[in-house]
Amino acid sequence: MFERTNPASGEKLEPIPEMDDAAVEAALARADATFRQWRTSALDERTALLARLGDLFEAEKERLAEIATREMGKTLKSSIAEVEKCAAAFRHYAKHGPEFLEQSDVVVSKGAARIRWLPLGPVLAVMPWNFPYWQVVRFMAPAIMAGNVGLLKHASITQGVAAALAEMVKKAGGPDGLFQNLAIKSGAVDKVISDDRVVAVTLTGSEGAGSKVAETAGRKLKKVVLELGGSDPFIVMPSADIDEAAKQAVTARIQNTGQSCICGKRMIVHSDVYDEFAAKFFDGMKAVKAGDPMDDGTDMGPLSSFEQRDTVLEQLDRMQKAGATLEFGGEKLDSPGAYLTAGVLTGVPRDADVAKEEVFGPIAMLFRVDDIDEAITLANDIPYGLGSSVWTSDAQEQERFERDIAAGMTAVNQMLSSTPEAPFGGVKLSGHGRELGPWGMHEFMNMKTVLMP
Numbered sequence: 333m334f335e336r337t338n339p340a341s342g343e344k345l346e347p348i349p350e351m352d353d354a355a356v357e358a359a360l361a362r363a364d365a366t367f368r369q370w371r372t373s374a375l376d377e378r379t380a381l382l383a384r385l386g387d388l389f390e391a392e393k394e395r396l397a398e399i400a401t402r403e404m405g406k407t408l409k410s411s412i413a414e415v416e417k418c419a420a421a422f423r424h425y426a427k428h429g430p431e432f433l434e435q436s437d438v439v440v441s442k443g444a445a446r447i448r449w450l451p452l453g454p455v456l457a458v459m460p461w462n463f464p465y466w467q468v469v470r471f472m473a474p475a476i477m478a479g480n481v482g483l484l485k486h487a488s489i490t491q492g493v494a495a496a497l498a499e500m501v502k503k504a505g506g507p508d509g510l511f512q513n514l515a516i517k518s519g520a521v522d523k524v525i526s527d528d529r530v531v532a533v534t535l536t537g538s539e540g541a542g543s544k545v546a547e548t549a550g551r552k553l554k555k556v557v558l559e560l561g562g563s564d565p566f567i568v569m570p571s572a573d574i575d576e577a578a579k580q581a582v583t584a585r586i587q588n589t590g591q592s593c594i595c596g597k598r599m600i601v602h603s604d605v606y607d608e609f610a611a612k613f614f615d616g617m618k619a620v621k622a623g624d625p626m627d628d629g630t631d632m633g634p635l636s637s638f639e640q641r642d643t644v645l646e647q648l649d650r651m652q653k654a655g656a657t658l659e660f661g662g663e664k665l666d667s668p669g670a671y672l673t674a675g676v677l678t679g680v681p682r683d684a685d686v687a688k689e690e691v692f693g694p695i696a697m698l699f700r701v702d703d704i705d706e707a708i709t710l711a712n713d714i715p716y717g718l719g720s721s722v723w724t725s726d727a728q729e730q731e732r733f734e735r736d737i738a739a740g741m742t743a744v745n746q747m748l749s750s751t752p753e754a755p756f757g758g759v760k761l762s763g764h765g766r767e768l769g770p771w772g773m774h775e776f777m778n779m780k781t782v783l784m785p
């Protein structure tokens with residue numbers, strides 16, 4: 333059984349039964365059989381299905397959003413925005429999918445050659461709870477367009493969302509077996525990855541889960557895309573618009589109650605503007621209203637679970653023991669929910685192990701640096717390399733950041749966010765491979781070379 337708790341109230345939600353071995357076997361057989369049909373389906377059929385999914389997500393956004401908010405506590409308005417973003421991703425692939433699949437010609441020394449994009453087969457997606465629709469849809473939409481079929485192992489706490497996703501594909505007229513939810517726990521994942529009918533795996537989540545899944549896939553020489561954690565730098569230089577930088581730094585840190593892989597987690601500020609930025613950033617963080625996620629006036633819901641809050645509090649404790657100062661925040665609310673107020677740490681020792689961890693909660697680290705070299709060194713001094721946000725109006729500084737920050741993504745004078753058109757992913761322990769755009773779709777395709785006389 334999947335036991336679920338509403339983190340906003342502590343109330344138990346109805347448990348969801350796990351699938352047994354026979355049900356998993358039947359799902360794998362269905363996936364295999366459906367792939368044999370779907371791989372040669374007309375592109376029009378795929379784009380029409382994606383367009384219907386876009387319309388359905390739009391039409392049912394309130395209902396879908398409520399399921400996510402009840403299970404993992406994000407504000408209802410942000411759940412609705414997440415479902416709308418999914419609708420946009422379905423429409424993006426419905427519109428551009430056929431051009432992403434166009435074959436191209438290559439000049440070769442003898443005769444002619446072309447490259448064709450062919451689907452691979454059933455792909456397993458192991459997904460997290462933090463953006464429970466979006467993380468899945470950014471895999472699902474390109475997979476459907478590619479001619480693949482999908483199997484979902486969603487996080488234990490978002491099994492309601494998992495069931496809703498599979499239901500939406502059925503409702504949109506997707507063939508049986510095109511996208512199935514495997515209601516299984518993580519202990520049952522190895523067997524699915526090892527099954528010969530599953531050709532590849534994508535995982536979004538923690539480093540630990542990523543390395544376990546990659547290890548199993550590696551033993552079977554199966555392709556893996558990993559989108560893991562991050563501790564993104566948010567760098568502010570003297571030429572930046574400090575008001576705007578401080579405002580967006582707050583949003584970057586507290587979005588989704590701090591539980592996004594691309595949250596700005598380490599604010600790195602030039603000493604010339606440190607005091608001004610810190611004053612504005614502190615004001616903004618103190619004004620963040622934590623509370624009932626169903627209430628439109630709430631900025632930030634609870635953490636996704638009581639365990640997640642304990643993890644953040646334990647990190648906060650280790651930060652302070654290492655010598656950091658908690659300026660304010662990081663407090664539980666007088667409520668039965670898993671709330672934590674937004675907080676800021678200063679004086680975090682740069683070489684402490686805890687300073688290099690991902691803090692998945694609304695606590696920012698604020699650092700002072702004296703020049704761009706120090707900013708870049710500090711930005712890169714973590715095992716992760718997912719995103720980054722840099723604030724400067726100096727073109728040479730922008731170029732240095734773009735070139736020298738070891739991350740998969742750098743946003744200039746804006747907080748980082750994902751968008752269906754651009755590749756998303758990281759380097760170092762943040763994973764490998766890319767999602768979204770044509771790049772995400774091609775990760776799970778056979779790029780076939782055809783040589784002609």
Ligand code: NDP
Nearest residue numbers: 459460486487488518521537538541544560561593690692
């Ligand atoms: P996990 O990485 O454990 O969970 C992500 C997914 O992986 C879930 O579906 C989970 O299933 C599954 N999983 C976990 N362990 C295994 C395994 N050994 N084999 C196969 N599948 C597995 O995230 P947590 O929920 O435990 O969060 C822990 C930390 O991970 C967070 O504090 C944060 O730092 C990071 N994280 C990062 C995310 C990101 O977007 N980059 C998203 C979520 C978490 P199940 O739920 O059943 O365990």
